[in-house]
Amino acid sequence: MLSVALAGKPNAGKSTFYRAATLADVDVGNYPFTTIDPNRGVSYVRTDCPCLAREDRCGNENCRNGKRYVPVELLDVAGLVPGAHEGRGLGNQFLDALSNADVICNVVDASGGTNAEGEPVEVGSYDPVEDVDFVEEEMDLWLAGIVSRNWESVERQSRSPDFSLEDALTDLLTGIGASEHDVAATLRSVEYPADPIQWDEEDQERLARDLRARSKPIIVVANKADVAPQENLERLHEAADVVVPATAEGELALRQAAKAGAVDYDPGDEEFEITGDLSEKQERGLERIRGVMDEWGGTGVQTALDTAVYDFLDHFTAYPVQNESKWTDGQENVLPDAFLLARGSTPKDLAFAVHSDIGEGYLHAVDARENRRIGEDHELEEGDVVKIVSTAA
Numbered sequence: 001m002l003s004v005a006l007a008g009k010p011n012a013g014k015s016t017f018y019r020a021a022t023l024a025d026v027d028v029g030n031y032p033f034t035t036i037d038p039n040r041g042v043s044y045v046r047t048d049c050p051c052l053a054r055e056d057r058c059g060n061e062n063c064r065n066g067k068r069y070v071p072v073e074l075l076d077v078a079g080l081v082p083g084a085h086e087g088r089g090l091g092n093q094f095l096d097a098l099s100n101a102d103v104i105c106n107v108v109d110a111s112g113g114t115n116a117e118g119e120p121v122e123v124g125s126y127d128p129v130e131d132v133d134f135v136e137e138e139m140d141l142w143l144a145g146i147v148s149r150n151w152e153s154v155e156r157q158s159r160s161p162d163f164s165l166e167d168a169l170t171d172l173l174t175g176i177g178a179s180e181h182d183v184a185a186t187l188r189s190v191e192y193p194a195d196p197i198q199w200d201e202e203d204q205e206r207l208a209r210d211l212r213a214r215s216k217p218i219i220v221v222a223n224k225a226d227v228a229p230q231e232n233l234e235r236l237h238e239a240a241d242v243v244v245p246a247t248a249e250g251e252l253a254l255r256q257a258a259k260a261g262a263v264d265y266d267p268g269d270e271e272f273e274i275t276g277d278l279s280e281k282q283e284r285g286l287e288r289i290r291g292v293m294d295e296w297g298g299t300g301v302q303t304a305l306d307t308a309v310y311d312f313l314d315h316f317t318a319y320p321v322q323n324e325s326k327w328t329d330g331q332e333n334v335l336p337d338a339f340l341l342a343r344g345s346t347p348k349d350l351a352f353a354v355h356s357d358i359g360e361g362y363l364h365a366v367d368a369r370e371n372r373r374i375g376e377d378h379e380l381e382e383g384d385v386v387k388i389v390s391t392a393a
């Protein structure tokens with residue numbers, strides 16, 4: 001399962017975001033929105049379900065009237081502080097947890113109401129742009145530290161006659177969780193000395209920064225947007241590639257109210273409707289959230305996850321089925337599964353995502369929307385429904 005990590009300094013709102021994003025108003029099937037352990041849970045990205053193209057909604061447990069929720073792992077990596085790569089605060093423990101993530105949401109207190117250590121200060125007095133830079137910096141230097149600690153071994157290997165620097169670096173970097181694809185791209189784009197003995201700290205750091213940017217991309221969640229000065233949000237937009245304004249507290253309140261049956265709201269909706277009895281205070285609280293949602297097109301929590309996975313990581317959703325006309329599996333379940341795949345993935349990649357045996361026995365595939373056979377190197381797209389024919393099926 002694709003893994004999204006929440007990082008950021010203390011008190012930025014990570015736990016609130018995490019609690020909101022892993023809370024469901026109903027229990028859903030195999031992937032309840034419940035927490036796996038205190039810092040690792042299941043959340044969802046939202047997309048249009050292919051059943052919208054049909055007369056009836058599919059009724060899948062992760063589809064709500066055509067809004068499809070696709071499971072992702074969510075990690076809450078608490079308490080990162082400046083200097084963590086040198087062991088400050090809880091130090092490397094958190095950075096190590098981040099190494100399992102495919103994409104990172106840097107939760108920033110956009111209100112400027114907490115300082116670098118996460119201690120409360122007057123709202124607007126701290127510059128949240130500092131928090132954008134520090135998470136990136138900590139991760140870059142943490143990776144540079146790993147490269148540096150392992151350098152002696154690369155130097156030792158270089159004495160062997162059939163030594164290849166590229167192979168040694170690939171071994172080292174894939175060993176710490178980077179994909180071969182990212183490592184190859186980094187080695188192509190960064191200039192470095194051919195002899196490991198000639199490398200200095202700067203060479204190691206350049207390599208680490210490039211690889212970090214490829215293998216651990218970071219989006220910024222401008223949290224506490226409900227109380228953030230407009231100027232802070234503008235500055236954050238200038239400082240980072242992708243910034244999503246959000247109110248984690250607002251999303252948590254809405255999901256709790258939805259769970260209690262007091263509002264009609266699905267995660268990612270731009271608005272909600274009050275449907276149950278609420279105290280005057282509760283109603284005032286929810287109306288305040290409505291004001292923020294009107295401005296940003298929702299609370300931003302679902303948008304942040306969707307942006308991280310679909311836009312920033314450039315993934316899409318594909319739906320394998322066994323019956324190409326009914327879009328069902330062997331048990332008559334309609335659109336039973338949804339898989340997140342990287343842009344450029346083919347039917348064979350989908351087959352491997354379903355099961356390695358299905359991938360190995362791959363024969364051909366059928367586009368169930370168009371009802372036609374598709375080639376092995378056909379690039380799948382968002383919402384594709386695919387029947388895979390395999391010797392293993």
Ligand SMILES: Nc1nc2c(ncn2[C@@H]2O[C@H](COP(=O)(O)OP(=O)(O)OP(=O)(O)O)[C@@H](O)[C@H]2O)c(=O)[nH]1
Pocket residue numbers: 008009010011012013014015016017078079080118223224225226227246247248249250
């Ligand atoms: N105004 C406002 N406050 C928020 C929002 N999200 C979180 N908070 C508040 O910010 C404070 C810190 O939130 P947490 O979720 O505990 O922060 P954290 O980043 O997990 O902190 P650590 O666990 O210390 O790493 C709490 O008082 C929250 O209620 C928001 O969207 N708006």
